[in-house]
Amino acid sequence: MMWIRRGRFTMRKHEIPRQHRRNTYAIMIVATLAIVAGRIAVVSSKEGDTAFLSANDRSRWCTVASLVEEHTFAIDGPISIRSEDGKRRPWNTIDKVRHVGSDGQLHYYSSKPTLLVTMVAGVYGVVHHTAGLTMTEQPIYVPRLLLMLINLPVLAVFLVTMALIVELIGASDYARRMGVAAACFGTMMVPFAISLNNHLFAAAATSLTLWLYLRAADKMSDSFSGITYHPKLAPWVVAGASAAFAVACELPALSMLALWAVLFGWMNPRSIPGFALGASVVLIGIFATNVWAHGSLRTPYAHRSAGEQLEVIELPSTPSANQIDVSLSHSETLRTATEIDLRELNEGGYEVIAEQKDAKGNSVQTQYKLARSGAGWSLFVWDDWYDYPGSYWRTDKRRGVDLGEPSRIAYLFHATLGYYGIFSITPLWFLVPVGMVAGCRHGPGYMRRLSAAIALASVVCLLFYVARPEIDRNYGGVSVCFRWMLWFAPLWLYSLVPELSSLSEKIQGRYFTLALLAASAFSVSTSLSSPWQSPWIYRFASFLGWLGDEMTR
Template identity: 50%
Template sequence: MSEVDPNSKGVRGIYALLIIATLAVVSGRIAVVISREGDTAFLSANDRSRWCTIAALVEYGTYEIDDYLNRRGAKQNRRPWATIDLVRHVGDDGKLHYYSSKPPLLPTIYAGVYYCVANTMGMWLSDQPIYLGRVILWLVNVPTLAIYLLATIFSIDRLSLRPWAKCFLATATCLGTMLLPFSISLSNHLPAAASAATVMAIYVGSMDRKLGFGWWLLAGLAGGFLAANELPALSMTVFFGGMLLLVRREGLVGYTLGVVVVAVAFFGTNWIAHHSLRPPYTHRGNGPIIAARATSPDQTPEATKAWLVEQSLASNSSTVQQFESREPNRRRVLVDGSQQYALIRHPNGSTELRHWDDWYDYPGSYWVDGRRRGVDLGEPSRLVYFANMTIGHYGLFSLTPLWCLVPFGLAGLFRVERREHQLLLAAIGTASIVCIAFYVMRPEIDRNYGGVSVCFRWMLWFAPLWLLSLSRPVNWLSERNWGRGLALLLLAFSMFSVSTALQGPWQSPWLYRFWQFLGWITA
C-alpha cells in the first residue's frame, strides 16, 4: 500500500474501492448461490429453519412450519425445506406443530421484505425458492453488509493515525474476516456484527462532536438488536450503556429507549410465535412440577392415565400414550394426541409428573443421543474445547491470524489518551473474556463449535470491535518495515481462510478438513 496524505481524498478513495469491491463480490456470489442439490438458494439446515418461518408468515400467516418440512423438490426423494433446527410444541389450535428453533424477530423482519417482494413480483418463495430466494437474500444481506463496512471503517478512520494503518484495517474489514462467507447465507451473524459496528461508530463519533437524541436512539436500537441476534452479546449492550453513563450521560435516555423498543419487539414476537417469553432454543428441559409421589407407582399407560385424571389433566375418555424420551429416566406422556407431560422416575424410587418443556424431544429429532454426528456430538473436555476454539481446528487465532494482534490492542488501553477510548477497549476486552468463558462453560451438548461451519461463528459479532482494537498495534507496526511485513502476513493468512469458505459458510473449516486428511480427526 502506498503512503498518502491522510487529509487528502486518497484514503477515502481506497475505502470506496474496497467497499464497492466487497459488495460486488458478495452480490455475485448471491446471484449464483444454490444448495448442494441444486433445488433452492438455501445452504444449510440453519438457514432453512429461518426460510421456513419467512415463507410460512407470508404465505400462511403463521409461525408453524409443518407444511414445508415434507415438501418434495424436483427429486422426489428430496425435502429441500427440511431442517434439523426446529422445535415442537402445542400451537394456537391445541395441536402439536413444528417451529423454527431460531428467535422469531429476525425472520419476522425478513418476512416483511418477502411480503413486499411477493406483492411486487407476483411470486411465492415456495414456488421459486432459487430465484426469489436470491432476490430476498440480496435485499437483506447486501445493505446489512454495507452498514457493517461503513460503520467499522468510519470508526477505524477516526482512531487510526497513519494512512497505511487506515488502509490496512479497511482491507481487513472488507476481506479479512469470516463474516464475508456468512454474507451469502441467511444467518444472525451479519446483522449482529452490523449492529455492533453501528453502536461503536456512533460512540466513536461522539468523541469529536455532540450528537443529538436521534443518534443515541439509533445506537440503542442497534445495541438491542445486537443482543436480540446474539444473546451473549447482551454483555456488550450493557457495557455500551455503562460507558454512556460514565462519559455521555446525555445519550443514555435515547440509548435506553432504543434498547427497550427492541426488547419489546423481541419478546413480543416470541410470545406471538410460541406463547412464551423465552426463545425456543431454551426449552430443553422439564417444566414446572405438577405432582409427586414418594414411591414409584405402576407406570403403565392405564396407571398414568389414572394419575392424570386425578390431577384433572385428562378425562376417562382420553387417550393416553407413553413414549421413551432422550433422558433415560423420563417418559413423554401424550394425552389426546396433543397435550404432553413428563413422567420422571428418580433413583430413590420417587416419581414426578411435570409439564413438558423439552421442545427438542420429538419423534425423529436429530438432537437425541445416537443421531448427532461429528462436532454436534459435543466436546467432553472443556480444555480441549478452549484450545480448539482459539488455536485449533475451529480457532479464532488459527483461522484468522489477524486476531493475534487483538490482545496487544486491548492490553494497551491505558496507553490511549482519551478516557472514552480507554473505556471502549476495556468493554471490548471484558466482553470478549465473558463470552469465551460462557461458551467454554456450556454443557457438553452445546460445546460443538457452532456446528458445521467455517469458523467459531458465535464470536463473529466481535469482528468490528476487534478490528477497532487493532488500530494502535497496526499503527505501531506501520512505522517499521518488518512490522508492515508481519501485519501483511497475518492479513494474507486470514484472507486465505476467507477464500476457502466463499462457496458457503456451512462447511467445516479448511483446517478441520486438513486435520481429517492427516488422520488427526476421525469423527
C-alpha cells in the same frame, strides 16, 4: 495554508491523503460487495433445488415463508415439501422444536430467535405482494433476491461504518488502509454474507453502535477546543437500538449492551434517555415476537427440560403400558382428557399427549412428561421442546462436533488456536489482545474505557461458551469458524488498527501485517462456497488423518 485546485473543487493540502484513502476505501468496499453479490447470484444447495446451504438457514427460511404465505410461525408446511422424486424434503431442518401452538395443536417451529426472521419476512411480504413471487414455489430465485435486498445493504453498513471508524482513530495512513482492507477481506463476515444468518446482522449492528459512540466522543472532544456540539436525541436512540439489536441476534451481546449503556452514560449523561428508549423498543420487539411465535417469553433454547411438577402418580417401578393407562385415567390433571397418547423417551419416562375439549368444544392438545421422581413417578408440565419423534438432538444421529467436546481445556484450545480457532483461522486477531492492553493504557479516557469494555466482553463471552454443558460445546456446529464470536469483528478491528500503526513504522512490521492479512484472507477464500462447512484447517487435518477420535466420533 496551501490550497490545491482539482477540477471544480479546491481542497487543503492536508485533505488530499484523506481523500485518497476514501477513494481506496470505496474501491475495496465496492469490490467486496460485488464478490458477495456474485456468490449470492449463484448460491445453491448441493442438490440444486433450493438456495439454502444448511439446516441453520433452512430453519430461518421456513419461518419467513410460513409467516408470509401461511400467516403462522409454525413450519409444518415448508418442512413437509418434498422433492420432485419424492425422496427428500429439501426444506426440512434439524434446527426445529415442537410444542403446542395457539390453536391447541402440536406444531413444529424454528428454534431460531424470532425478531430477525420477522423483519426478513416483512421484506419478503413486500416482494410477494408486489411482484407475485412465492418462495415455496421458487425456492432458488426468491431467496437469492431476498439475500440481495437484505444481506448486501447490511454488509455495506458493516463495511462503511468500519471505514468511518478507522478514520476517527489516530493512526497512520497505512494502518487505516489496512484496517479497511481487513474488514473487507480479512474477517469471516464475507462467507456468512451469502446465507441467511444472525452473525452478519449482529456485526453490522455492533459496528454502527461503535461508530456512533466514537463520532459523538470525537465531536465532544472538539467542543473543548471551541467547537460547540449540541447532541440530539436521534443518535442516542439509534445507538441504543443497534446495541439491543445485536442482542436480538446474539444473546451474549447482552454483556456488551450493558457496557455500551455505561460507556454512553459516562461520555454524556444526556445520552441515557435516548439510548434507553432505542434499546427498549428493540427489547420489546424481541419479547413480543417470541410471545407471538411461541406463546412464551423464553426462547426455544430455554425450553430443554421438564417443567413444573403437577402431581405424583401411583405406579410400580417398572410399569406396563396398561398400568400407565389406568393410572393416568385416574389422574386429577388428566381427568377431563378424552384421549391420551404415550411415547417412551430415550432417557426414560414418557411423553403424555392429552386430548381435551376447550370451552367452545374444540379439541386441544396438552403435553406432559411422566418421569421418575425419587422412588416414585410424577407428572410434569412438558417443557422439552427439543424432544420429539425423530429429533436430531435426542437420538444417536448426532456426529462429530455436534456430540460436544467433553474436555473444556481441549474446547478452549480448538476455539482459539486449533481447528476452529479464532486466532488460527483469522491470524489478524493475534494483534487484538496487544491492542486491547495498549488501548487501556493510552489515549483519551473514552477510548481507554472502550478498550476495557471490549476486553471484558470478549473474555466473558469466550468463557461463557467454554462453560456451557457438553452438548453445547460444539464450536458452533459445522461452520467455517468459531462463529459465535463473529459479532466481535468490528470491536476487534477497532482494537488492532493502532497496533497496525505501530508496526507500520518499520518495513519488517509492514511485511508482518501483510502476512497476517494474507493468511486471514486465505481462510476467507476457502469458505466462499458456503459458511456451513468445516474450517479449512479441520478439512486439511482430516485429509492428513490427524483428527483424533474426539473430533470424528
